[in-house]
Amino acid sequence: MMENRKKAAFRYAFPRTVPVMVGYLFLGTAYGILMKVNGYGCFWALAMSLLVYAGSLQYVGVTLLASMAHPLYGFLMGLMINARHLFYGISMLGRYRSLKRFRTYLIFSLTDETFSVVCSEKIPDALDREWVYLWISLLNQAYWVAGSVAGSLAGGLITFNTKGLDFALTALFVVIFTDQWKHQKDHRPALTGVAASVLCVLIFGSGNFIIPAMVLILAVLSLQYRGKQKKEAERVG
Numbered sequence: 184m185m186e187n188r189k190k191a192a193f194r195y196a197f198p199r200t201v202p203v204m205v206g207y208l209f210l211g212t213a214y215g216i217l218m219k220v221n222g223y224g225c226f227w228a229l230a231m232s233l234l235v236y237a238g239s240l241q242y243v244g245v246t247l248l249a250s251m252a253h254p255l256y257g258f259l260m261g262l263m264i265n266a267r268h269l270f271y272g273i274s275m276l277g278r279y280r281s282l283k284r285f286r287t288y289l290i291f292s293l294t295d296e297t298f299s300v301v302c303s304e305k306i307p308d309a310l311d312r313e314w315v316y317l318w319i320s321l322l323n324q325a326y327w328v329a330g331s332v333a334g335s336l337a338g339g340l341i342t343f344n345t346k347g348l349d350f351a352l353t354a355l356f357v358v359i360f361t362d363q364w365k366h367q368k369d370h371r372p373a374l375t376g377v378a379a380s381v382l383c384v385l386i387f388g389s390g391n392f393i394i395p396a397m398v399l400i401l402a403v404l405s406l407q408y409r410g411k412q413k414k415e416a417e418r419v420g
Contacts, residue, residue, distance in 0.1 A: 192314035199304065200319055203296045204326045211330020212337070214241055219338020221249040228335035232328045236292060240264045263393040269401070271298045278302075278316075285317045292320040375403050 211232065218228045223245075231241050240261050247257050271293050278301070279286055293301075297320050304319075306312050364373055379399040383392035 188311045189314055191309075192311050193318050195306070195310055196315050196318035197322060199300055200322045200326070203300065203323050206296065207323060207326035208330040208333075210238060211327045212334035213330075214238070214245070215331040215334020215336070216338040217242070217245045217334075218331075219335045221245055223248060223335075225332060225335040228331045229328065232324075232331040236294070236324055236327065237261075237265055238294065238327070266394055266397040267295075268293065269397065270404075271295075274298070274302060282313050282316070284313050289316055289320055292324050294323065297323045371407065372404060375407075376400050379403065 214232075215225075215228045218224075218231070227248075231244065235241055235244070243260060243264060244257075246252075247260065252260075272290070275293065275298070279289060282289070300319055300323075301316060304315070306315050360373070364370060376396075380392065380396045383396040383399060386392075387395050
């Protein structure tokens with residue numbers, strides 16, 4: 184019975200991860216190539232993709248490793264780049280709070296793309312939600328790991344200039360933003376994010392805007408959420 188539930192969850196989850204698979208295989212390959220040409224072999228690419236598993240941070244990590252940056256600088260850079268995951272965590276509290284299995288891994292593996300798939304899914308009651316979430320998260324990481332390893336193995340054969348290859352990740356973020364914009368009726372969160380980011384770039388500069396922008400976005404969205412809750416309470420009352 185349990186085996187049938189796992190298979191049913193897999194059959195439901197896999198098609199929903201195919202768009203991520205296409206992106207992750209390419210992006211992971213590009214990352215593996217960058218690791219290889221900077222002197223870090225397959226083991227390092229595999230370990231980073233298994234244990235760090237944060238696309239944008241891994242791309243930056245190539246530069247940090249190659250330049251032998253101070254660990255404190257690496258920590259601060261990681262904090263700035265991945266600060267957006269605070270919002271993902273808050274958004275997923277309702278979905279993940281009641282889970283009894285896999286919760287630790289699901290939190291660890293909540294990337295931009297996994298969040299995009301999971302938060303938009305209305306899983307049928309007949310399926311085991313926990314297994315669906317697990318398969319989505321596990322499959323997405325498997326795609327990234329496979330791409331990273333393949334890129335690292337192929338990196339020794341690459342002879343062309345790899346400059347600009349890391350822009351592929353930025354392109355994927357643009358695609359995700361566009362897709363979310365098309366499928367969401369309420370554009371206020373997206374507009375808030377864009378406006379706050381632009382404002383903080385103007386004030387703090389392009390190298391220091393991420394954390395102030397995240398704080399500003401969190402404050403604005405919190406105020407919007409409280410206002411919405413207050414209106415609903417008044418309407419019910």
